[in-house]
Amino acid sequence: MSKTIKELADELGVSKTAIRKYMTEEFRASHATQTDSGVITIDSEGCKLIAESLRKNTGNTGNQLPETSANQVSGEIIAILTEQLRAKDEQIAAQQQQIAQLTAALENTTASLQAAQALHAGTIKQQQLLEDGEAAKKRKWWQFGKRTEG
Numbered sequence: 001m002s003k004t005i006k007e008l009a010d011e012l013g014v015s016k017t018a019i020r021k022y023m024t025e026e027f028r029a030s031h032a033t034q035t036d037s038g039v040i041t042i043d044s045e046g047c048k049l050i051a052e053s054l055r056k057n058t059g060n061t062g063n064q065l066p067e068t069s070a071n072q073v074s075g076e077i078i079a080i081l082t083e084q085l086r087a088k089d090e091q092i093a094a095q096q097q098q099i100a101q102l103t104a105a106l107e108n109t110t111a112s113l114q115a116a117q118a119l120h121a122g123t124i125k126q127q128q129l130l131e132d133g134e135a136a137k138k139r140k141w142w143q144f145g146k147r148t149e150g
């Protein structure tokens with residue numbers, strides 16, 4: 001059964017360029033390749049020959065990447081992700097330290113404000129007591145028994 005370059009490339013898990021690499025003038029002359037409306041088809045014998053050549057050159061017996069290559073890629077991805085996690089952990093630790101410092105500063109400010117409010121309230125109370133005492137002193141001795149209207 002003949003296949004197009006794309007069909008064969010998809011079946012073998014390679015690019016169309018990789019298939020074309022094996023389709024030399026010599027290959028085209030010795031195997032049944034046809035061009036119909038610009039589409040090249042390869043007969044079943046040619047497909048087998050290209051598949052065997054690809055397997056020999058890559059050392060691969062299937063459609064997937066060789067094991068070592070897949071493991072290397074996985075290892076590199078794991079290394080990158082591990083480094084990113086380490087950097088994120090450092091950022092989180094720095095932010096936690098900043099939060100602790102800001103919380104302590106906020107507690108100090110709150111305590112200072114409460115003390116200032118208490119002091120201010122005491123000052124107002126003291127001022128009211130002084131005013132009440134002065135008002136009582138301003139009354140003359142003859143006014144103590146009388147009711148004040150007003």
